[in-house]
Amino acid sequence: MDKRKETGGNRAMRLFIQNRWFLPGLRLALGGVFLYAGTTKVIGPQAFADSIATFKMLPPQLINIVALGLPPFEILAGLMLVSGWNARAASLAVAGLAFVFGIALGQALIRGLVVDCGCFGSGEPSTLKTWGSFGRALLILAGSLWVFCMQDTD
Amino acid sequence: MKTLRADLMVIWLVATTALCVGLLINQFRDTPLPLVYKDKAERLQDSVQRIASKESASAPAPMVHLPEKLSLEEFASYVENKRGLILDARPEIFHRLGHVPGALSLPRDDFEKGYAAVKAKLETDRSQPIVIYCSDASCEDSGLVKKSLAALGFSNLTLYEGGWNGWTNAKKPEETAQ
Numbered sequence: 001m002d003k004r005k006e007t008g009g010n011r012a013m014r015l016f017i018q019n020r021w022f023l024p025g026l027r028l029a030l031g032g033v034f035l036y037a038g039t040t041k042v043i044g045p046q047a048f049a050d051s052i053a054t055f056k057m058l059p060p061q062l063i064n065i066v067a068l069g070l071p072p073f074e075i076l077a078g079l080m081l082v083s084g085w086n087a088r089a090a091s092l093a094v095a096g097l098a099f100v101f102g103i104a105l106g107q108a109l110i111r112g113l114v115v116d117c118g119c120f121g122s123g124e125p126s127t128l129k130t131w132g133s134f135g136r137a138l139l140i141l142a143g144s145l146w147v148f149c150m151q152d153t154d
Numbered sequence: 155m156k157t158l159r160a161d162l163m164v165i166w167l168v169a170t171t172a173l174c175v176g177l178l179i180n181q182f183r184d185t186p187l188p189l190v191y192k193d194k195a196e197r198l199q200d201s202v203q204r205i206a207s208k209e210s211a212s213a214p215a216p217m218v219h220l221p222e223k224l225s226l227e228e229f230a231s232y233v234e235n236k237r238g239l240i241l242d243a244r245p246e247i248f249h250r251l252g253h254v255p256g257a258l259s260l261p262r263d264d265f266e267k268g269y270a271a272v273k274a275k276l277e278t279d280r281s282q283p284i285v286i287y288c289s290d291a292s293c294e295d296s297g298l299v300k301k302s303l304a305a306l307g308f309s310n311l312t313l314y315e316g317g318w319n320g321w322t323n324a325k326k327p328e329e330t331a332q
Contacts, residue, residue, distance in 0.1 A: 042176075042179065045176075045180065045183075045187050046187060046263075049187065049191055050193075050194065053191060053193060060190050060191040060192070061189075061190055061191075063191035064187050064188065064189055064190065064191045065173070065189065067187065067191075068173070068176035068177055068179075068180050068187060069169070069172055069173035069176045069177070070172075070176075071176065072171075072172035072173075072175040072176045072179075073168065073169055073172035073173075075172075076168050076171065076172055077168065080168070086161075086164050088157075088161055089160075089161040089162075089164035089165055089168075090168075092161050092162075092165060093165045093168065093169075096165075
């Protein structure tokens with residue numbers, strides 16, 4: 001039987017992931033991020049609508065609807081992740097959001113658009129920040145898919 | 155499969171609730187967001203039209219020769235000699251945190267309120283030069299405010315494109331709101 005030797009780094013990673021606090025911790029972190037992101041956007045929907053417009057993906061008829069509906073959705077999904085109520089569904093929702101954010105940011109980078117992510121309120125648009133936001137979306141996608149796969153059904 | 159369907163049903167319910175909550179909160183805002191998006195220029199144009207409809211037409215101001223844009227040195231001479239009116243087109247919060255000495259706030263994103271506040275100073279002498287700035291050369295706020303003031307009958311308008319960043323990078327004096 002071919003039994004490969006486990007390196008120290010791999011073992012530490014396995015123990016970290018298998019720790020009983022890892023999944024609740026990940027849920028809390030993801031939930032906290034979405035609670036914060038949603039709250040900053042609920043406060044300034046016009047600035048968020050302007051951020052969405054910089055992506056040049058949605059028609060004007062949909063931009064404000066998304067700017068009004070998305071922040072409460074993020075807050076509710078964040079609350080569900082933090083509380084653990086329907087956490088599997090919430091993690092799937094968060095994964096979906098992260099996927100859409102990744103597509104939006106990726107197409108902006110490919111098209112050379114200087115966008116304001118608007119993820120945590122409005123800010124100065126920059127390509128460097130867009131790359132950072134793209135990386136963050138991928139991390140959130142990976143984390144939420146992990147929660148979705150590992151979380152017990154309610 | 156059954157569990158996934160149940161998860162998707164929960165997501166659909168949460169999304170519907172979130173949209174209803176978002177639309178409801180919007181109704182209680184001072185200025186609710188319209189359902190169809192208007193960009194910055196269109197919103198500013200609406201503000202200008204509302205202001206213009208309230209005001210009687212003014213006689214056009216005599217033209218003074220002004221360059222389209224000012225260099226840092228030219229702008230500094232306007233500031234130091236207190237020549238004309240300096241307007242800060244950035245959001246009001248940034249103006250409060252720091253601005254060019256003597257500059258008044260006329261934010262692009264709250265033009266109607268800002269215009270009402272500086273109107274008396276603007277009307278003192280319609281022929282005075284008005285220099286507008288925002289953050290830096292990439293921001294469009296100063297250009298949009300310039301267009302709006304031109305639409306309201308002010309003709310001696312110019313821009314300092316270097317903006318607040320150009321001013322502070324050159325280690326020029328700053329002023330904060332009291």
